[in-house]
Amino acid sequence: MAKKFMYVNRKPPYGTIYALESLEVVLIGAAFDQDVSLAFIGDGVYQLTKGQDTKAIGQKNFSPVYSALGDYEVTKIYIEKESLEERGLTLDDLQHLVWEDEDDDWAEKDSIRLVSRAELADVLDDQDVLLSF
């Protein structure tokens, strides 16, 4: 039986390598047919911001990879509402992540689920495996 795996992303995309190496685990883990979801909390919400430009810091901009998550059947991406608000961000500042539902004539559906801190706590409580980065 598939387990519920959740990757909890808590760090900004640059400054440390945690975000990039978390994404590497998510992509490898997608091959294991588990029930996968991602959460972005705290400074982790910056990982999904639109229009990232890393030229000046000489690092690879890996943010386009998030838009491929739907192809890896990673379709549940939780964003904590308070974390966005505390940083003056809204969903419009984030990439629009979607997946195609093969059971619904490949209809394009939103991957992002905006949840409150309290709601996310319940989602976390429901997981079998939490990997935090």
Place this chain on the structure above:
Amino acid sequence: MKIALQINEGPYQHQAADSAIQFTKAALAKGHEIFRVFFYHDGVNNATRLAIPPQDDRNITAEWVALQKEHNLDLVVCIAAAQRRGLIDEDEMNRQGKDANNISEGFRISGLGQLIEAGIEADRLVVFGA
């Protein structure tokens, strides 16, 4: 209970490396099974055999090696994280044409799939650091 560990921080820099050893000892003493210990991020540095901590300090790698021998632990170093940070074993040294290797006995290098498998197979995956 079957327990797996993920260690995300290097030795001496961060308490997580020590906490993981102490947790492992405590879990084994209570009769739990350690399914696997997976070293990721800077945690791969726990596997170097070339570190020389001061003589009056603990030797974290040596402690892992001792635990591995006594309990036949599966100590797995993530290959992607290790290559980035210059942690390589003899096979990888030959394959990549490098002039040295530094992975300690008792550790093996493998892929991230080993971490996911640990999450699937173990009753609990406990993450140290990050």
